[in-house]
Amino acid sequence: MKKNTNLFMFFWIVSIPLYAETMQDSLAKMDIFIQTLLIISFVTISLGMLSSAYALSISLTAYAACEEKNRSKAFVPAVLPSSQGLYSFVILFMMMQQVATKPMQVIFAGLICGLPCFFSAIAQAKTAAACIKSINNEQMNVGGAVVATGMPELYALTGLSGAFLFLSQA
Numbered sequence: 001m002k003k004n005t006n007l008f009m010f011f012w013i014v015s016i017p018l019y020a021e022t023m024q025d026s027l028a029k030m031d032i033f034i035q036t037l038l039i040i041s042f043v044t045i046s047l048g049m050l051s052s053a054y055a056l057s058i059s060l061t062a063y064a065a066c067e068e069k070n071r072s073k074a075f076v077p078a079v080l081p082s083s084q085g086l087y088s089f090v091i092l093f094m095m096m097q098q099v100a101t102k103p104m105q106v107i108f109a110g111l112i113c114g115l116p117c118f119f120s121a122i123a124q125a126k127t128a129a130a131c132i133k134s135i136n137n138e139q140m141n142v143g144g145a146v147v148a149t150g151m152p153e154l155y156a157l158t159g160l161s162g163a164f165l166f167l168s169q170a
Contacts, residue, residue, distance in 0.1 A: 034103055041110030045092050048117030048159075052085030062129035066136045073142045074132045077149040080147040081124040084117040084153075093106070094167045116159030124152040128162035145164035 030038075057077070063071070063078035091113040095106045128149045134140035140148075 016055045017088060027097040034107075037105060037107045038099065039118050041107045041114070042092075044114030044118075045110040046094065046114070048088035048114035048121075049092065051118045051121040052082055052088070054083035055084070055097045055121035055128075055163065058122075058125035059128035059132065066132055070136045070138070074135045076142065077131045077135070077145040080146070080153070081121055081128050081147045084121040084124075084156045087156055088113060088117045091124070091163045092168070094164070098167055100136045101118070102169075105166045105169065109166040112166060113159040113163035120152040120155040120159075123155075124149060127152060 059078045059081045063074055068075045093111055095109055100107045128145075131140060131145035131148050135142065135145055
């Protein structure tokens with residue numbers, strides 16, 4: 001059931017700009033190469049959003065395996081990998097607003113934000129799981145775990161700001 005829901009969400013996000021009535025005319029005027037790149041861009045930004053849920057499931061699995069006495073310390077590193085989905089979500093709406101007027105900028109924005117969010121979410125989940133294990137073994141404190149888990153976040157923020165700059169150009 002969960003896979004079907006994720007698959008539905010993925011195809012829904014990708015197909016929104018293709019079937020919107022206001023965009024059908026402008027998309028029909030674009031050549032097939034630009035249309036293909038737009039689809040790839042929306043697929044990439046969708047993967048950036050969906051990877052956040054995958055990353056959160058990895059870190060929450062590590063959190064669930066944590067001993068009761070260490071759970072309060074491990075909570076913050078466990079929920080940190082969920083932010084990349086928000087970044088992709090914001091850029092997705094900006095992309096949908098401008099797909100008819102600025103198709104090339106939309107293409108680059110989707111790739112610039114989607115790929116870093118995808119890879120940083122997975123890296124952040126692995127880091128969070130390792131930090132939670134270290135907290136559980138009392139080898140690391142909460143501050144060190146938050147700093148270590150937050151470092152992959154910088155790449156997602158860089159992607160967000162780059163995509164925002166591409167889409168905000170006149």
